[in-house]
Amino acid sequence: DVKVTQSSRYLVKRTGEKVFLECVQDMDHENMFWYRQDPGLGLRLIYFSYDVKMKEKGDIPEGYSVSREKKERFSLILESASTNQTSMYLCASSFTGVGEKLFFGSGTQLSVL
Amino acid sequence: RKEVEQDPGPFNVPEGATVAFNCTYSNSASQSFFWYRQDCRKEPKLLMSVYSSGNEDGRFTAQLNRASQYISLLIRDSKLSDSATYLCVVNAKGSARQLTFGSGTQLTVLP
Numbered sequence: 466d467v468k469v470t471q472s473s474r475y476l477v478k479r480t481g482e483k484v485f486l487e488c489v490q491d492m493d494h495e496n497m498f499w500y501r502q503d504p505g506l507g508l509r510l511i512y513f514s515y516d517v518k519m520k521e522k523g524d525i526p527e528g529y530s531v532s533r534e535k536k537e538r539f540s541l542i543l544e545s546a547s548t549n550q551t552s553m554y555l556c557a558s559s560f561t562g563v564g565e566k567l568f569f570g571s572g573t574q575l576s577v578l
Numbered sequence: 579r580k581e582v583e584q585d586p587g588p589f590n591v592p593e594g595a596t597v598a599f600n601c602t603y604s605n606s607a608s609q610s611f612f613w614y615r616q617d618c619r620k621e622p623k624l625l626m627s628v629y630s631s632g633n634e635d636g637r638f639t640a641q642l643n644r645a646s647q648y649i650s651l652l653i654r655d656s657k658l659s660d661s662a663t664y665l666c667v668v669n670a671k672g673s674a675r676q677l678t679f680g681s682g683t684q685l686t687v688l689p
Binding site: 500505506507508509510513521523555565566567569570571572 | 586610612614620621622623624627665667676677678679680681682
């Protein structure tokens with residue numbers, strides 16, 4: 466079974482802190498994604514990566530950056546956390562191709578105080 | 579207009595009922611269509627892909643209407659365990675990699 470592992474299930478940080486969210490997949494997927502999920506807004510794509518060191522902005526990249534130094538690992542960085550970044554963060558991975566499904570990690574609930 | 583739109587519900591139906599959800603998408607060039615299921619406080623998981631010819635998986639039937647730009651999900655003989663949020667997912671930007679999620683339709687099956 467494909468496994469996508471996110472480093473923390475719950476995280477509490479203070480405004481202005483630098484926050485790292487880590488995601489690791491074990492299926493050699495080319496693509497990795499970071500989404501955030503908020504009530505009534507659904508999942509919104511922050512960034513995605515289709516190869517090592519490659520990244521593309523999603524719909525809401527402001528306030529975030531990403532890093533993909535190894536194929537299996539994709540990190541989301543909040544340079545200076547703000548309260549409006551309190552959310553559920555979901556990492557996903559997939560193979561490339563039309564119709565390829567996403568495999569999700571179990572999510573990180575981040576609270577910024 | 580949103581790229582992918584769903585009726586948020588909630589849909590409350592008795593066990594054994596048939597229930598249907600629709601989802602509309604704005605980009606006529608979209609090629610990939612899925613229904614994902616998300617249980618409370620869990621990650622989304624693929625329920626089924628949606629093919630042009632329509633497809634069925636047990637009690638679940640998915641259909642695509644390209645002319646009207648919507649997909650549908652039909653659940654027959656609802657079970658309590660079907661209670662979840664159903665997410666419509668489309669490659670609304672035309673890229674195979676970048677999928678757009680609807681905000682979900684909440685279903686509760688009542689005993």
